Amino acid sequence: MSMTTILQHCLTGISLGGAYALIAIGYTLVYGILRLINFAHGDIFMMAGYFMIFAMASFPWPVAIVITIVVTTVMGVGIERMAYKPLRKSPRMSIMISAISVSYLLQNLSTYLFTAIPRGYPEIPFLKRIFQIGELSASFVTVLTPVLTLILVVLLMILVNKTKTGIAMRAVSKDFETAKLMGININGIVSVTFAIGSLLAAVGSILYFTDRMSVTPFSGTLPGLKCFVAAVFGGIGNIPGAVLGGFFIGIVETLLVALGYSTFSDAFTFLLLIVMLLVRPTGLFGEKTVEKV
Amino acid sequence: MSLLEIHDLKVCYGGIVALNGISFGVNEHEIVTLIGANGAGKSTTLRAIMGLIPITSGTILYNGERLHGLDTQKIVEKGIVLVPEGRRVFPNLTTLENLKLGAYLQDKKTVEPNLKRVYELFPRLKERHWQQAGTLSGGEQQMLAVGRALMANPKLIMMDEPSLGLAPLVVKEIFSIIKKINEDGVTVLLIEQNANVALKTANHGYVLETGTISMTGTGRELLENEAIRVAYLGKTR
Numbered sequence: 001m002s003m004t005t006i007l008q009h010c011l012t013g014i015s016l017g018g019a020y021a022l023i024a025i026g027y028t029l030v031y032g033i034l035r036l037i038n039f040a041h042g043d044i045f046m047m048a049g050y051f052m053i054f055a056m057a058s059f060p061w062p063v064a065i066v067i068t069i070v071v072t073t074v075m076g077v078g079i080e081r082m083a084y085k086p087l088r089k090s091p092r093m094s095i096m097i098s099a100i101s102v103s104y105l106l107q108n109l110s111t112y113l114f115t116a117i118p119r120g121y122p123e124i125p126f127l128k129r130i131f132q133i134g135e136l137s138a139s140f141v142t143v144l145t146p147v148l149t150l151i152l153v154v155l156l157m158i159l160v161n162k163t164k165t166g167i168a169m170r171a172v173s174k175d176f177e178t179a180k181l182m183g184i185n186i187n188g189i190v191s192v193t194f195a196i197g198s199l200l201a202a203v204g205s206i207l208y209f210t211d212r213m214s215v216t217p218f219s220g221t222l223p224g225l226k227c228f229v230a231a232v233f234g235g236i237g238n239i240p241g242a243v244l245g246g247f248f249i250g251i252v253e254t255l256l257v258a259l260g261y262s263t264f265s266d267a268f269t270f271l272l273l274i275v276m277l278l279v280r281p282t283g284l285f286g287e288k289t290v291e292k293v
Numbered sequence: 294m295s296l297l298e299i300h301d302l303k304v305c306y307g308g309i310v311a312l313n314g315i316s317f318g319v320n321e322h323e324i325v326t327l328i329g330a331n332g333a334g335k336s337t338t339l340r341a342i343m344g345l346i347p348i349t350s351g352t353i354l355y356n357g358e359r360l361h362g363l364d365t366q367k368i369v370e371k372g373i374v375l376v377p378e379g380r381r382v383f384p385n386l387t388t389l390e391n392l393k394l395g396a397y398l399q400d401k402k403t404v405e406p407n408l409k410r411v412y413e414l415f416p417r418l419k420e421r422h423w424q425q426a427g428t429l430s431g432g433e434q435q436m437l438a439v440g441r442a443l444m445a446n447p448k449l450i451m452m453d454e455p456s457l458g459l460a461p462l463v464v465k466e467i468f469s470i471i472k473k474i475n476e477d478g479v480t481v482l483l484i485e486q487n488a489n490v491a492l493k494t495a496n497h498g499y500v501l502e503t504g505t506i507s508m509t510g511t512g513r514e515l516l517e518n519e520a521i522r523v524a525y526l527g528k529t530r
Contacts, residue, residue, distance in 0.1 A: 167390050168397065171383045177345060178381040183369035183398035183445070 004135045009258040010251065015142040015211070017250025018149035022204030023227035024234070024242035025156065026197030032173045032237040033193045035092060039099040040079060042224015043106035044198055048072040048205035049121065049215035050114055056122035064122075069202045076198025077191050085187065103224075110217040118214035127210050145207045146247075152200060153243050160239065165192060173237070222266065226253075229273045235286025244284065294357060296321040296480055297342070297449060302351035304334075304341050311337040313504035314351065319449070319482050319497075324475050326483040326491040326512070328525060329501035335484040336378055338501070339451050343375045344368050355449070370398055372448035376455060380438040384427025388418055391426050391437055395444030403446060411440040414470055432463035439470065443479075450474065451482040456490060468494050488525035492516045500525075 023045055030038045051071050055064035083102050087095040127141040160166040172179045172189045180186060208223065209215055230249050234241025249269055256265040276283065295318030304312040312334045319325045327335050340346045342353055344365045353360040360368060374395075382391050392411060396404045412419040415436040421429060426437055435455055442450055452471070456464040468490055475481050485491035491512075492498050498515040500508040508515065515521050 164393070164397070167386065167394055170385055170390075171394055174383050174385050175381060178377060178383065179394075180345065180365040181343065181369065181375050181377060181381075182394045182441075183366050184394070185366055 005258070008136055008138075009254055011136060011138055011142060013251035013254030014247065015138075015145040015250070016208075016254055017247035018145035019204045019208040019246075020223070020227050020230055020250045021149050021243040021246030022152065022200045022207075023223060024230040024246040025153070025239060026201050027228050027231040028234070028236055028239060028242040029193050029197050031231070033169065033190060034084070034088075034095070036084065036095050036099060037228065037236075038197070039096070039224075040083075040102035040106060041197065041201060042220035042222075042227070043103050044072060044076050044079070044220070045201045045205045045208075045224060046215065046217065046220025047075060047106055047110065048202040049209045049219060050110060050119070051202075052206060052209070053119055053122060053215060056124075061122075061124045065124075065206060068206065069199055072202035072205070073195050073198045076194045076201070080190060080194040085190070107217050107221070114217065116217055118216045121209040121213050121215055124206075124210060139211070141207060141210045148203070148207070149243070152203065153239070156196065156200075156239060159196075165189070169193065226266075226269050229269050232273060232283055233276050235283030237287070238283070238285040241283055241285035295319055296356060297482065298352075298354040299338075299342075300352045300354070302338070302341060302353065303349040304337050304346060305349045306346075310504055312341070315501070315504070315506050317499050317506060317509070319480060321480050322475070322478060323496040324471070324481040324483060324494055325497045325499070326485055326495035327499050327501050328485055328488040328491055328515075330486070330525075332503070333501040334504045335501055336453055339375055339453050339482070339484060342368075342451065343373070366398070369445060372446065374442040374445045374447040374450050376438045376442045376450065376452040378453035378457065380431075380434045382426040382429070382434050382437050382441070384425065386426055387423055388426055388429070388437055389422040391441050392418070392422075392444050395441035397445075399444070399446055404444070407444050407446065411443055414443075414473065415440050432459050432466075435459060435463070435467055436470075439467070439474075443474065447479055449480045449482065451484075453484050454486060455483070456485060456487045464490060488521070489516075 023041065026041045027038060030036055048068055052064060052068045055067040059067065079102055083098045084095050087098055127139065127144065129140045131138050131140060131143060160169060168179065168184045168189055169192070171182065172184060172186060176186060226249055227246060230245030231242045233248065234243070234245035252268060253265045256262065256268055297319040299318070300316050301314045302312055303314050315338065327338060329335050337346070341348050342360065344363055348361050355371060355373065383394065392408060393404065396407060417433055418436055418440055421433065426434065429437060439455070455467050459467065464487070471481060471483070472494060483491055483495060492515050493512065495512040498510060498512050499506050500515065500521065508518070508521070510518070
């Protein structure tokens with residue numbers, strides 16, 4: 001393989017990784033606050049794909065992007081309010097099962113409403129423009145994805161580390177009851193968390209599907225699982241970890257396909273999960289939970 | 294009329310009666326203490342006042358307004374804060390961030406002067422303002438928990454076992470600061486197993502025994518009471 005080809009694949013991998021990273025953040029944020037693995041997150045990502053298709057049918061692309069992001073965010077927060085919030089005091093397993101149910105509900109609802117036949121994803125002209133960098137060629141979206149991902153991550157880190165809401169989020173993630181004693185509105189903070197996760201999933205969805213041309217009701221399943229692995233790999237609950245995991249899985253997966261092992265590219269992701277759970281269950285940057293007596 | 298009035302408060306966890314109809318009052322500007330052994334229902338009382346647990350029956354009045362049934366957030370807004378048992382500082386946040394969270398519902402303008410005041414009371418916290426609260430010593434964490442509560446401009450500050458697990462010298466320091474806070478006009482409701490130091494500090498005391506109030510009096514009266522000396526102050530007959 002020539003150097004150009006390798007670089008070309010790396011570029012594709014980094015781009016895919018960026019989209020994965022944005023979705024993985026959603027898993028990690030929600031887990032950090034509620035200790036819940038939001039199995040419906042991949043399906044929220046898929047629904048964002050459909051929202052974009054329908055929004056583009058009647059609006060110019062800038063408006064369509066805004067509509068997609070807003071509707072997805074509202075849906076994410078709404079799902080938490082209806083399916084998770086009533087179970088907050090129940091055993092953790094109940095809320096997890098509720099998340100799995102929401103996942104199937106969204107898949108089946110979209111099969112019913114939109115049929116399982118793949119729908120063409122609309123082209124946003126400027127995203128598809130081809131760039132030539134030396135011998136490499138890439139569409140604008142390929143270059144934009146990792147850049148936008150990093151910008152969003154930096155903004156998110158500023159939000160979490162510097163703002164009042166961010167400090168409250170970190171407090172809630174450690175101790176619900178004491179956070180309440182500070183006067184923090186727990187439901188508000190949980191909603192903010194789901195809003196941020198869904199917003200990033202909507203952005204990730206636009207970047208991801210623009211490169212893949214079609215959406216089906218099951219388009220969210222595999223990317224969702226892979227991004228969950230990315231979050232676990234980085235240490236679930238840790239934002240930079242999820243980003244690193246997303247990029248890592250995206251790049252390795254693309255390179256495996258390039259080397260001719262496309263059959264194994266998905267298997268690799270889950271092998272990674274197994275190995276990680278065996279060797280370092282807390283992930284790369286995950287904190288060890290020490291039970292203090 | 295007392296600042297805080299509790300009438301016939303009953304709290305049950307499942308089938309277990311934790312508080313079986315207690316009544317007491319806390320007058321403004323006083324230090325009032327509830328003493329009692331483990332499991333007497335002291336923490337339950339404070340948690341019920343803060344709205345952290347639902348009450349079964351009875352009333353909790355603050356300035357004549359009912360408190361029970363309100364969200365914790367609304368109760369904090371009224372100027373009531375709890376320094377919880379075991380300090381419960383946020384270990385993943387810095388000292389300064391913990392203090393700022395104490396002022397979560399407060400006007401931004403009050404943060405700086407309050408911070409200055411807390412640093413005056415606890416110079417150690419200023420030195421360690423950048424440090425993760427989880428790495429502070431037990432005494433420093435207790436100071437942080439009290440400081441964090443003061444950031445909320447409280448009118449009534451409730452403390453759940455502030456002496457727990459601290460060295461005697463540190464206990465002395467904490468209690469002298471509780472007195473100082475009280476002299477600044479903040480009403481204090483104190484819960485203690487360390488009856489000796491609590492009764493010496495308090496204007497008024499109540500003795501809680503398995504969900505009922507068994508005795509009441511001024512701090513001095515209770516300190517000199519024979520039964521209390523035997524039960525709580527380690528006097529041998």
